[in-house]
Amino acid sequence: MALIETFELCKYYENGTIVKAIDGINLKIEKREFTSIVGPSGSGKTTLLNLLGGIDRPTKGKVILDGIEISSLSERRLSELRLRKIGFVFQSFNLIPVLTAFENVEFVLILRGFSKKERREKVMKVLKDVGLEKLADRPLTKLSGGEQQRVAVARAIVGEPKIVLADEPTANLDSENAIALVELMKKLNEEKGITFILSTHDNRVVERTKRIIKLVDGKIIQS
Amino acid sequence: MILKLAWRNIWRNKRRTWILISAVTVGIFGLFFFLTITQGAVKQAIQNIIDSGVGHIQIHKAGYLKDPEVKKFIKDPDQIIKKIKSPLMKIISKRVNLQGVIYSPTETSPVQAIGGELGKEKLLTRLDDFIIKGHFPQNETEILIGSELAETLEVGLDDKVVISSADITGELSSYAFRIGGIFKSPSKEINKYLVMIDINAASKIAGYNNMANEIIIRLKEDKALPSVLENIKQKIDSNFEVLSWGDVYPALKYQFEIFNEMMFIFGFIILLGATFGIMNVFFMSIYERMREFGVIRAIGVKPIELGKLIILEGLLIGLVSIFISSILCFILYIYLSIKGLNLSIFSRSLEIWGTGAIIYPSIDLPSIMILIFLVLLIILISVLIPARKASKIVIAEALKYV
Numbered sequence: 001m002a003l004i005e006t007f008e009l010c011k012y013y014e015n016g017t018i019v020k021a022i023d024g025i026n027l028k029i030e031k032r033e034f035t036s037i038v039g040p041s042g043s044g045k046t047t048l049l050n051l052l053g054g055i056d057r058p059t060k061g062k063v064i065l066d067g068i069e070i071s072s073l074s075e076r077r078l079s080e081l082r083l084r085k086i087g088f089v090f091q092s093f094n095l096i097p098v099l100t101a102f103e104n105v106e107f108v109l110i111l112r113g114f115s116k117k118e119r120r121e122k123v124m125k126v127l128k129d130v131g132l133e134k135l136a137d138r139p140l141t142k143l144s145g146g147e148q149q150r151v152a153v154a155r156a157i158v159g160e161p162k163i164v165l166a167d168e169p170t171a172n173l174d175s176e177n178a179i180a181l182v183e184l185m186k187k188l189n190e191e192k193g194i195t196f197i198l199s200t201h202d203n204r205v206v207e208r209t210k211r212i213i214k215l216v217d218g219k220i221i222q223s
Numbered sequence: 224m225i226l227k228l229a230w231r232n233i234w235r236n237k238r239r240t241w242i243l244i245s246a247v248t249v250g251i252f253g254l255f256f257f258l259t260i261t262q263g264a265v266k267q268a269i270q271n272i273i274d275s276g277v278g279h280i281q282i283h284k285a286g287y288l289k290d291p292e293v294k295k296f297i298k299d300p301d302q303i304i305k306k307i308k309s310p311l312m313k314i315i316s317k318r319v320n321l322q323g324v325i326y327s328p329t330e331t332s333p334v335q336a337i338g339g340e341l342g343k344e345k346l347l348t349r350l351d352d353f354i355i356k357g358h359f360p361q362n363e364t365e366i367l368i369g370s371e372l373a374e375t376l377e378v379g380l381d382d383k384v385v386i387s388s389a390d391i392t393g394e395l396s397s398y399a400f401r402i403g404g405i406f407k408s409p410s411k412e413i414n415k416y417l418v419m420i421d422i423n424a425a426s427k428i429a430g431y432n433n434m435a436n437e438i439i440i441r442l443k444e445d446k447a448l449p450s451v452l453e454n455i456k457q458k459i460d461s462n463f464e465v466l467s468w469g470d471v472y473p474a475l476k477y478q479f480e481i482f483n484e485m486m487f488i489f490g491f492i493i494l495l496g497a498t499f500g501i502m503n504v505f506f507m508s509i510y511e512r513m514r515e516f517g518v519i520r521a522i523g524v525k526p527i528e529l530g531k532l533i534i535l536e537g538l539l540i541g542l543v544s545i546f547i548s549s550i551l552c553f554i555l556y557i558y559l560s561i562k563g564l565n566l567s568i569f570s571r572s573l574e575i576w577g578t579g580a581i582i583y584p585s586i587d588l589p590s591i592m593i594l595i596f597l598v599l600l601i602i603l604i605s606v607l608i609p610a611r612k613a614s615k616i617v618i619a620e621a622l623k624y625v
Contacts, residue, residue, distance in 0.1 A: 050618075079524065
């Protein structure tokens with residue numbers, strides 16, 4: 001069974017005229033995939049990721065994640081599902097600025113109800129995995145862009161999700177940090193078996209992924 | 224973690240938070256000042272009524288209050304005093320009150336005379352403290368009169384006056400006194416009509432023989448009034464009326480009660496005005512953090528949890544404001560308790576109200592609790608709409624906020 005499957009997935013916006021951001025996408029993502037979604041600006045990459053991650057609802061069609069049809073779940077059930085099964089990495093780091101690196105990662109585990117001891121162990125382990133164990137107690141303002149994005153990756157994987165969705169994760173990073181981040185994700189995919197879907201138009205990212213989905217005008221033209 | 228997050232969030236924009244805290248603190252401080260002074264004024268007015276000779280509790284023959292005839296007397300007041308005496312009472316004494324006319328060689332005026340046991344009356348009333356000339360009566364030939372009455376009668380110390388009143392048989396009876404002292408209390412009315420004479424002199428006018436028409440009680444503490452009142456009612460029969468000061472002056476009692484309630488309504492309106500200010504600040508804070516809320520929701524925080532975070536931020540600001548204002552209010556209260564608030568500029572109206580020109584603050588624990596509750600309630604109301612707004616965000620839209 002595929003980890004994610006979509007059926008005739010559509011997302012339309014009405015802005016005087018109807019804009020078809022996603023237009024009838026049928027897609028299967030298997031476990032342990034390391035996939036990139038590429039396409040020009042406005043092609044629907046972010047919208048597709050939002051639909052796959054349950055942070056947006058389709059106009060038509062459905063998304064099945066790990067056997068659950070998520071498109072019709074209530075907000076509360078969707079929140080629970082995102083918390084347990086999906087990790088997110090966003091373009092502009094999007095961490096909670098008043099918390100330290102450790103606390104940002106720990107936040108997910110608090111929501112999951114882990115004990116303090118378990119949280120400490122798990123957070124320190126993932127911070128070690130992303131090479132930030134020595135910066136755990138630093139406030140975010142004292143971390144570089146690359147380091148912050150690694151904190152975001154740590155936050156995304158600490159709850160051991162089924163899948164990590166990363167929306168242009170390297171867009172705000174310099175070349176060196178961008179490559180390091182993709183290599184980190186690749187390592188986590190290979191060693192821990194975490195499924196990654198990355199939206200990007202950065203070739204350095206694309207060439208390191210195992211599968212490439214090309215999107216134009218809300219439609220898949222290559223998968 | 225949510226508490227930690229809320230606490231750190233409110234200090235993200237320090238200047239805005241301090242402005243908000245200052246506004247709430249000033250509101251609480253102002254309201255506290257207003258409440259303590261008005262409650263103090265009411266308390267002083269009540270105290271002055273009690274001090275003026277009304278006491279905390281009065282006992283009469285049934286129907287005396289409605290129609291204070293000299294015929295309505297208590298046959299054996301000493302026996303009743305013995306029966307009802309309690310350690311909660313500071314003073315218990317008998318009186319012969321008279322209503323009649325007072326004459327000077329040149330003028331006449333209506334008068335209400337308290338014929339009391341002079342040694343006890345000195346402690347029962349505060350007339351002694353208000354004496355501006357002479358002294359408290361020391362025997363049955365001396366009389367203490369108010370300054371307004373002295374002016375009306377055109378008399379001074381040592382001048383002779385005569386009180387005439389109906390006796391027990393309905394005949395007019397008179398007694399001559401020498402003015403031993405003149406008092407000036409905060410109440411104009413009292414200064415105009417009230418005089419103090421010895422119980423023996425009053426008994427002679429009324430034709431009483433070891434009788435009285437009032438037993439008056441001063442308590443050690445005001446709060447003991449309801450229990451003592453109830454206790455006395457159980458001990459004596461229905462031929463007597465047992466009245467609190469509020470029963471004697473019901474209009475005044477209700478006036479004070481309404482005044483107290485009005486103060487809370489007024490305070491509530493002030494705080495309600497603050498609601499819109501607080502709400503506005505919270506809306507600003509939410510729009511600034513829209514993207515962050517999108518992220519928080521995306522990683523799995525439920526809508527209601529996000530709403531709780533905003534409410535918690537509001538309550539924390541409220542608690543900080545209450546803490547700071549408590550310190551300021553405490554300092555103010557101590558200062559005013561020592562120095563008082565001099566309102567002599569309004570002395571004429573205060574005289575009518577009977578409070579005196581210097582008001583000392585007073586506030587009780589329930590009022591403080593109500594004030595704190597109101598502040599927290601207002602803050603809760605202020606942040607509820609912003610919290611609802613935050614909890615209802617569309618994540619995909621919020622993530623696009625810059």
